[in-house]
Amino acid sequence: MEGMLGQVPGWMENLAEPASEHSWGLFRDLNLGENTELSAREKALIGVGVAAATNCPFCTYFHKEEARLSGVTDDELRETVNLAADTKYFSTILHGNETDLDEFKAETDEIVEYITQQQAPADD
Known part of the structure; x- marks a missing residue:
């Protein structure tokens, strides 16, 4: 996360631990991913x-x-x-x-x- 955003945003720290990695993956792949249709x-x-x-x-x-x-x-x-x-x-x-x-x-x-x-x- 730090490599892509330069930091770990405070709001990402509010994600429940079982979902934090999954939530970041969704955000990263859909919003920041380059291999998407949009x-x-x-x-x-x-x-x-x-x-x-x-x-x-x-x-x-x-x-x-x-x-x-x-x-x-x-x-x-x-x-x-x-x-x-x-x-x-x-x-x-x-x-x-x-x-x-x-x-x-x-x-x-x-x-x-x-x-x-x-x-x-x-x-x-």
């Missing part, structure tokens, strides 16, 4: 969005700084937070109104099909 930039932006949506000031600060290390601009950070808020907003509407999931999926599939057809090159 780039460091993409992972940082996801972290910012989730942290904002869950109202976690610790994670928000960490992931914004992580994003800045990956070259993310303040405008991109603002947009990421707005997208997270938009998703949380509509999720609240969908859940609160008990929207039928199967109907929602069917409509979404129709929308995706329509957009796919619109984007397809026109036959000459």
Whole structure:
């Protein structure tokens, strides 16, 4: 941990001993790992969005700084937070109104099909 972060953060010392090594491994491999499908930039932006949506000031600060290390601009950070808020907003509407999931999926599939057809090159 010290080799990657330059220190053992105090909050990591709060992990229960049976889970401490496992928790560090998850954090290291998912957040800091280079052999993942997502780039460091993409992972940082996801972290910012989730942290904002869950109202976690610790994670928000960490992931914004992580994003800045990956070259993310303040405008991109603002947009990421707005997208997270938009998703949380509509999720609240969908859940609160008990929207039928199967109907929602069917409509979404129709929308995706329509957009796919619109984007397809026109036959000459």
